[in-house]
Each structure stands twice: as C-alpha cells, then as structure tokens.
Amino acid sequence: MSDGLEEHGRGTALVVLTPGGLALARRLAPRLPRARVHVSGRLQGMPADVRFTDLGCHVRDLFAGGTAIVGVCAAAILVRALAPLLADKDREPPVIALAEDGSHAIPLLGGHRGANRLALRIAEATGGAAAITTGGDVRLGVALDDPPAGWKVENPKAAKTVAAALLADKPVRLDVEAGDPGWLSAAKARWDTRASLAVRVSDRSGVPSEGELVLRPPTLAVGVGCERGTEPDELAGLVGRVLDAAGLARASVAVVASIELKADEPAVHAVAADLGAPARFFDAHRLEAETPRLENPSALVFAEVGCHGVAEAAALAAAGPDAKLVVAKTKAKRATCAVARAVAIDAGAVGRPRGRLWVVGTGPGAPAYRAPEADRVLGHATDVVGYGPYIDLLGPAARGLRQHAFALGEEQERCRKALELAAAGGAVVLVSSGDPGVFAMAALVFELLDGAGDKAWRRVGIEVVPGISAMQLAAARAGAPLGHDFCAISLSDLLTPWEDIERRLIAAAEGDFVIALYNPASRLRRGPLTAARDILAARRPADTPVVIARNLARGDESVEVVPMHAFDVSRVDMLTVVIVGNRRTRALRRGGRCWVYTPRGYATAAAGDDP
Numbered sequence: 001m002s003d004g005l006e007e008h009g010r011g012t013a014l015v016v017l018t019p020g021g022l023a024l025a026r027r028l029a030p031r032l033p034r035a036r037v038h039v040s041g042r043l044q045g046m047p048a049d050v051r052f053t054d055l056g057c058h059v060r061d062l063f064a065g066g067t068a069i070v071g072v073c074a075a076a077i078l079v080r081a082l083a084p085l086l087a088d089k090d091r092e093p094p095v096i097a098l099a100e101d102g103s104h105a106i107p108l109l110g111g112h113r114g115a116n117r118l119a120l121r122i123a124e125a126t127g128g129a130a131a132i133t134t135g136g137d138v139r140l141g142v143a144l145d146d147p148p149a150g151w152k153v154e155n156p157k158a159a160k161t162v163a164a165a166l167l168a169d170k171p172v173r174l175d176v177e178a179g180d181p182g183w184l185s186a187a188k189a190r191w192d193t194r195a196s197l198a199v200r201v202s203d204r205s206g207v208p209s210e211g212e213l214v215l216r217p218p219t220l221a222v223g224v225g226c227e228r229g230t231e232p233d234e235l236a237g238l239v240g241r242v243l244d245a246a247g248l249a250r251a252s253v254a255v256v257a258s259i260e261l262k263a264d265e266p267a268v269h270a271v272a273a274d275l276g277a278p279a280r281f282f283d284a285h286r287l288e289a290e291t292p293r294l295e296n297p298s299a300l301v302f303a304e305v306g307c308h309g310v311a312e313a314a315a316l317a318a319a320g321p322d323a324k325l326v327v328a329k330t331k332a333k334r335a336t337c338a339v340a341r342a343v344a345i346d347a348g349a350v351g352r353p354r355g356r357l358w359v360v361g362t363g364p365g366a367p368a369y370r371a372p373e374a375d376r377v378l379g380h381a382t383d384v385v386g387y388g389p390y391i392d393l394l395g396p397a398a399r400g401l402r403q404h405a406f407a408l409g410e411e412q413e414r415c416r417k418a419l420e421l422a423a424a425g426g427a428v429v430l431v432s433s434g435d436p437g438v439f440a441m442a443a444l445v446f447e448l449l450d451g452a453g454d455k456a457w458r459r460v461g462i463e464v465v466p467g468i469s470a471m472q473l474a475a476a477r478a479g480a481p482l483g484h485d486f487c488a489i490s491l492s493d494l495l496t497p498w499e500d501i502e503r504r505l506i507a508a509a510e511g512d513f514v515i516a517l518y519n520p521a522s523r524l525r526r527g528p529l530t531a532a533r534d535i536l537a538a539r540r541p542a543d544t545p546v547v548i549a550r551n552l553a554r555g556d557e558s559v560e561v562v563p564m565h566a567f568d569v570s571r572v573d574m575l576t577v578v579i580v581g582n583r584r585t586r587a588l589r590r591g592g593r594c595w596v597y598t599p600r601g602y603a604t605a606a607a608g609d610d611p
C-alpha cells in the first residue's frame, strides 16, 4: 500500500509564526515529503523558503492549491482561517496543527487523505504524539472503509460492524478470492476461518451476505473498441453484459482501455465514468506488441488501425504481462469488448489518459480575485504554460507543476506548446490574465484547432475556465460604470487594422455604449489612444466620467476618475484599462470619495411608465 503522502503532488507547507516554531519546522522539513518552510513576515531576518504577510490569506491559498499544511500554531487559527473554504472532503489536502514544542500533531482535516499518516510521521520525528481522531483505524492499523487507491468497498455500511468486531478482539474471517490483500496484513486483527463475520476480497459479482464486508481489488482491465460516434448506451450495454455473463464485479474494473485514436470517443469515457474507473489509451504500436497473446487476431483490424486487435490487446496491455484474458473479444453492432485479469492493476501507470487542456483566467492579479475552479483544475494539472509573470502570479497554486514560461509576444508558441503537451497525454493549464476569452488565449487555441494543426490536437479535451476581466475589477473599484449597455475595444493595432478599430470606436460612441479600452497604449504605441480620445471627446459631453485603472490587484494599483475634458493620455500605459462613460454616466461624491455609475433608468421609468 502506498503511504499516500507522496500522492500530494503539491508537497507540504510548514507554516510558522514564531522563532520556536521555525526551529521545529527546520528540523522536520527534511523528513516530510517535499516540505518547504513558510515564515511570517514578522520574523524578520529569519531564513525562509517562502514568506507571507497575512496568515489567513496564505493558508487559504495553500489549501485551495492543494498543498498539505502543517501549521505550527494553535489549531483554532487554522480552523478559523479555513472554515469558509471547506466544501469537498474528497479533494481537500491534509491539514495538521502542530504544537510548537512538538508534543502534539493534530490532523484537523483529511485524516484519511494523508493527514493521519503525516501526523504519525511528524510524531515519530519529534517524539511527540499524533492525536488521531478518526474511528478505530489507528488501533486497527488499517481503515477498512478507506482502502488503498484502486480498491473499492462494495458495502461500506458493513465496514463499521466488521471494524468494531476486530477492535473488540472478536474473530473475523478473511476470504481472499482475488487481488493482493497485502495491506490488510497491517491490521491488528484476529483472522479466524471459523468466524461468522467476514472480510471477502473478491472480483466475483454477487451480493454480500449478512455479516460480510466485500472489498473489490483492482484486478480487471476492460478493453473496448468502437466505431466513431457509437452511442454510449451501446458500448455500456455490451460491457455490462460481458461482465455479468462472466460473473465479474463492476467495482473491480481498474481501467477501461482502448487505442489512442479513441481518446476522444464519448462512449469510451461514458463507460469509464459509469464504472468509476479511469480511461487509458495505447498507441497502435504498443497494442501490436500484444498480438502473440490475442485470441482473435484480425488482419482486417491491422489494415485499418495498425494492430491486430483493439479490445483484447488494450485489455492485456493495461492488465500487464502476467494477466490472463478472461473474456475474449465480444461484439455488439458497432463495438467490441474484452476483459483481462491480473493480481493488481495500477491504472495510473498504464497507457496514457486523454490529454486535457484547461484555458484558465487568473483574474487581474491577486489570488483573491481568482475563481476557485481555476485552483481546482490547477490541482489536477501536470503542466502550466503561460507568460512568465502570469505563472508567477499563481504563486503556490503552480508549485509542483512543470512550468513552461514564455515571453510577451509568444502567444502562438504558448498555445502550440500547450496543445502539444496535452496531445501527448498531459493535463495542461494554459493561463491568461483576467478572462481567457477576452483579448486572450482561448480564441487563439480554437483558431489553431480550426487550422491545419497536428491531428492529435483534435483528441484533446478542452475546457475554458473564466476569470474576472480587467474591466470588471476596474468597474467595481470605481462603482458601477458598466451598469448599462457597454462594449470593450482593444486599441492594439498589431493584429487589427487601425481603420477597423476607428470604425468600431465611432459606432460605439454613436451607439452611446459605455466603452472599456483594453491595450490602450504602450511606450511606443501612443497614437491610437490619442485618436480614440479625440473620437470619443467629440461625441460625449465634456464632463463624461473617465476611469483610468492601472495595475489592478497587483500591488501598486491606482484608480483615477477624471472628466473627459481633463483626460490626459500620458497617464495611460500597457497595464491600464480605461472606461469611458456614456451620456448618462455620472460621477458622485459620497463618503469622501468619488463613485462612477451608469444608471439603469429606474428613476425615469418610474416617472414615465407608471402614472
């Protein structure tokens, strides 16, 4: 059984606030998986791997990024900091409170997701105690309802009865029909073949009997093939019939395997999701190596896809060299299925998953303005691709990922790299600042897919994760200037002819839209902004509010509101977004500051429409 700690790809953060805590953390760090010491900025001059200013924000960022947290501080500090974020116990990283003198390590969250094991490891190093609070698993040595990766529990309710019996030192039977039950030998149990209560380890289908806990080891690989566009129901029906006829348990299916050409076939993924097993893919060359073990090699299949069988070969390739084909190729109208069986199948280690590309918006700057969904997908990624400073903005959320940083201007290179990595089976995040669909990378990804790119790109699963765009944060800072119809115009004439930009500016001004100006100017490109200001000034009242928002959520943020007649274009650079109000936009002094809003028209509607 893997000890589970290394599974936390994001490593461990030892978070310290005091000199005593720092000394303890330094001693522990070399003994914990990929541990780094995070030190409060209040401890000036003390060595640190990472520094933070606000403990609450920092701990929340680490948590959202999936990093295991060991806080050398009061448990309550961690509880209060993380309380608003607790949502999904199956995804969240382990969190441990550690007393500054090392006497107690308390797993607060994720006991069965590594926190108990991490606390035990810390206690071993400090000579202190791990305050384990989850059920009887420590006394028992194993958690029967939380078996190793790949295993499933057929009837979790029975786990309590059986564990209670074992804890009370009552005898329990252990029946092993399949799989490698090695991890159960860690249980401090009195196994007795005559006992009536039982743990059965089996991949045979059938309903558990009274007093029997059935554990399903990952022993089966289902190989599938199908024509393009096969209905998911047809393939699922075939797989279900095949497993039932062979008396095999669905929960023991460790993997659904096929040929790489099928990596984007919805039916294959639907069947895998149905069975709760990952889908993995092999190239034709790898499948061809299985030909000597096939029961139904086919020259026809070879002519079509370059290997003598798909379903049988994929099942065998996934189940490994010692596997047996337990169900040979079985056909439905448009699909085939075969099953191979082995002692233990580690699905994560065979073939490749379908490549994934998430085009993610990081928001304007600080992580507080980034969607939790962005952090969630970063937690699943293997690679992150983007403009270097935007990757840096991700901070701890990008740690542990392979980073591919590109320079400004290398937009196509970034997209190609991201697609290539994903086509090779990677789980890739391509980052954009703000929203990835607003003057950013998402459109370019689809443009490349629409063109004559690599064929393997087409099989990549793509998702776009939105972010807060610069105009949204600028608007929020200023009040509500986008309260009525608005548009966004990029003033960059690198890709768009100036005549088009000019035409849109005039049309937007005449349509009385509120206008957000992106890419307003760079050091050398000043002309378009001056021209835009002149176009808008000629069509708007001189006191129209203009919002000049610079470096939003990035440290030295500034937001200014000026009337149109005082709009000084020299105050605008590449890191600025400008919002120009429409004829109704108003500036309002309240609470010692200036707000800008564009009325939605309630006042006039009330007066006019409702006599």
Ligand code: SAH
Residues within 6 Å of the ligand: 364, 365, 432, 433, 434, 435, 436, 437, 438, 439, 440, 468, 469, 470, 471, 517, 518, 519, 520, 549, 550, 551, 552, 553, 554, 573, 574, 575, 576, 577, 578
């Ligand atoms: N996808 C981004 C826009 C990229 S275009 C988004 O949705 O925000 C780059 C332009 O966006 C910059 O020239 C600037 O006009 C604006 N911008 C991006 N981030 C900004 C920030 N933090 N503060 C102010 N403007 C920003």
